[in-house]
Amino acid sequence: MIFNCKSKIVLTDKQKTLIEKIGISYEKEGLQPVAARISGLLYVADNPHLTFDEITEALQISKSATSNGINLLLQMQRIEYITFSGDRRRYFRLKISNWREEFKHKIEVMAGFNSLMREVLAIRTKETPEYNERIKELADFLDYVFQQLPLLLQQWDKEKNNKI
Amino acid sequence: MIFNCKSKIVLTDKQKTLIEKIGISYEKEGLQPVAARISGLLYVADNPHLTFDEITEALQISKSATSNGINLLLQMQRIEYITFSGDRRRYFRLKISNWREEFKHKIEVMAGFNSLMREVLAIRTKETPEYNERIKELADFLDYVFQQLPLLLQQWDKEKNNKI
DNA sequence: CAGTCAGTTCATAATTTTATGAACTAAAAA
DNA sequence: TTTTTAGTTCATAAAATTATGAACTGACTG
Incomplete structure (x- = not known):
């Protein structure tokens, strides 16, 4: 033994x-x-x-x-x-090294909510343009974040490499 | 009536x-x-x-x-x-206009987790430098995100204003 | 003053989540 | 072969969450 x-x-x-x-x-x-x-x-x-x-x-x-x-x-x-x-x-x-994956996963969850907002916009009555515009604004912002966050990861990698 | x-x-x-x-x-x-x-x-x-x-x-x-x-x-x-x-x-x-507040709130929740990671680092044994370094890396990234996200909000406002 | 309206409160019921311990399994050790 | 190890499974128990309906409140109405 x-x-x-x-x-x-x-x-x-x-x-x-x-x-x-x-x-x-x-x-x-x-x-x-x-x-x-x-x-x-x-x-x-x-x-x-x-x-x-x-x-x-x-x-x-x-x-x-x-x-x-x-x-x-x-x-x-x-x-x-x-x-x-x-x-x-x-x-x-x-699996701490997995935090990147978890971060990406969180972004995907956000994106999932965003696609629900797009669905909302698709079926909402056109009688409430202001309200719809607010929802669109939210969805657009989420799109923007969804697009920028991966860049954030890249930028951080770059900064980190410069330090080393 | x-x-x-x-x-x-x-x-x-x-x-x-x-x-x-x-x-x-x-x-x-x-x-x-x-x-x-x-x-x-x-x-x-x-x-x-x-x-x-x-x-x-x-x-x-x-x-x-x-x-x-x-x-x-x-x-x-x-x-x-x-x-x-x-x-x-x-x-x-x-209160759809409140999504900014909710976004900020989510960032704060992330920051809360980050401060827990800092606490972990403070009390962790020094016998495991590699492991501690991984946790530090995660905490540093969260710091970076916490710092960058408000900028993201500003940038988006700027882009939006340019479009109008 | 009696009745209605727009809710709130609370005891209870139904459901879901979570944890347990006892019995089980499959592999390795004696 | 029997025992031990390293877990898993499952029926059940305990706890927490969620929803209900009946009774209540307090402002207004007729």
Whole structure:
């Protein structure tokens, strides 16, 4: 058998508080409570790689809750895992590098709302030109943002490269 | 008594479908189902001003549901109402002009997450420099976006004025 | 003063979401 | 072969959210 150093995770009060804050923040975005706490834990834990049992224990939740939370986060591509030969456990970690994807996803959600606004404009009565114009203005702005945000990403990359 | 033309609102299937789509979209943002449907209704209804009873009837919901939904939307500043002398009813309409405020609010929510990331960085162990660097990168990008988005609003205003 | 109108409030019901623990599985170890 | 490990599944429980209808309020009306 391979030497398994299962050091129990001890969280400081600061870490616990921050896990809850991050949890609430993610909950507001619609993430399930347990999945939100797992994300928080992975942000603050000293070791960025945690096993199933470490998560279960650190958050004091049931195995089923951990199982569901982890599988949700895996499916959402917010976490990933690595394994080591001779050790059956998966070591989960945040896919932080994925924030670009998440950013793009948020833009797409905005764009989705925008296309609803276009649908609204298409079926609205023509009797209310001022009102329709306001909706159009909103839709146009969302178009503009949708077009500019990818540029923002590019510009940031450029600035970052200049600094290095 | 003043002549009260209470023309019952008749919704086409297209309108109903769109109300539901907008409803779901707003629900995903965390808005309560009824409030989300009321918003949808106010987007698609021929008349941008609807009374309490018109909303209740058009959406086939209870008076209490309408009352709660309307009060929530009023409190969130997403709708407002006007009145006419000799008519006790309130005529509700979307505060569409408020989309700027909502946009700013979304930026603030992002900034809130960013400040959580800064807190994470402050308490994270220094033993994981690469991981911390990734989190810092995310936080820096959010800072950048937070700084650039108000400019985006200004630029759009400029472009719009040039067109007029 | 009785009745109507335009809502609000509240207890309750229905629904949905979330979490649990016990039983299960499949692979590896003893 | 039996046991342990690393989870998964599922029925159920607990909690939170949402909607309802009946009773209520307070301003106006006749």
